[in-house]
Amino acid sequence: MINRLDLRGRSLTARELIEALPRAEVRVEDAAERVVGIIAAVRAHGAAELRDLAEKFDGVRPVNLRVPAEAFKKALLTLDPAVREAIEESITRVRAVHKAQLPQDFVVDLAPGAQVRQRWIPVGRVGLYVPGGLAVYPSSVIMNVVAAQEAGVRSLAVASPPQKENDGLPHPTILAACALLGVDEVYAVGGAQAIAMFAYGARGSEPQDGDILCEPVNVVTGPGNVYVAAAKRLVRGVVGIDAEAGTTEIAVLADGGANADHVAADLISQAEHDPAAASVLVTDSVELAGAVEARLVDRTEVTRHSARVSQALAGPQSAIVLVDSIAHGVEVVNAYGAEHLEIQTADAADVALKITNAGAIFVGPYSPVALGDYMAGSNHVLPTGGCAHFASGLGVHSFIKAVQVIEYSADALQEISTKIVAFANAEDLPAHGEAIQVRF
Structure with a gap:
């Protein structure tokens, strides 16, 4: 079901190690070749092209590319009360963490009459992407919107794919989450075309669009598949981006004392996102590796999205990696630069301090990635594909800029x-x- 990679006894250079580790076959640079044309077409033809692309990729031609006000009201009325309570709790926790992220202005007096001040100023307008496709992500609405709101951004627009089952509008739970956060500028636009719309704006093509459907933004953020990540790479420089947050990844660094059932469950939890999702276990215990393999088989057979999980676990992006020691494992996971990294070792807190490359680090057996996906308070929009070597996850910092003020x-x-x-x-x-x- 899942490949094994044995790195024991091998002395690899940093480059050799990066090349040896599992990665998806479709890379961002490969996807970019397909996305260039989409961006150019949206830039040239606006709303008309957005409708054509929705029909091609989403199987529906939206009448309303911008979601009408009555759709938000309906979504709130039909929202399951238990789901509403969960969304509201998540908003509270994520807001508390992001409020604490706000950096402080400062003043430095270098000499009498020589002063440099630094101010943090929010960008004027942002475009926030919320993926659709195989799952529904109100959690991504929260992660994007709360971070931007706490940064002080005044103009927020959200885009999420249109759904045939919802009359060409985004999923009602997405719309309900937007309503609970006070966001009413939402577009039924998905994929690379949403990124292009945000970066360049889009003219209307139908009376309900108006002359201008969407004004361009200053920053585009949000997770998505490899094509969304490619689009963000291509528009970077026209707009700011958070990071290339593509198809999800989990790496687990574990020793022989880890619970195999916990590890297997966590690997599956991310594999169910997408057939291209990456699930990687790094361990110095052959016994744990075998036990996890067995539990993966058992759990995959009974999970709802069994076929999707099986494909993700069997893909070239997933593997169990055997290492000589936990110290060797630290070297390996730092080379991998996972989006999500779990540490399930006897001294997990100490090991976590040695990690330099990860989007987010989950310490100990009771801090699973699924906690971070919803309600830890941290942000789940994180760099993938090794971008954690140089990029941070989404946060208040994604929406502010430092301006220095000099007065002599x-x-x-x-x-x-x-x-x-x-x-x-x-x-x-x-x-x-x-x-x-x-x-x-």
């Missing part, structure tokens, strides 16, 4: 004027120095 008096500038002139001359930029000298 005449005396403060004159005190260092000769040093500035010396610098300018050394760089053969004499006009820089002259811009200082002319003031005195």
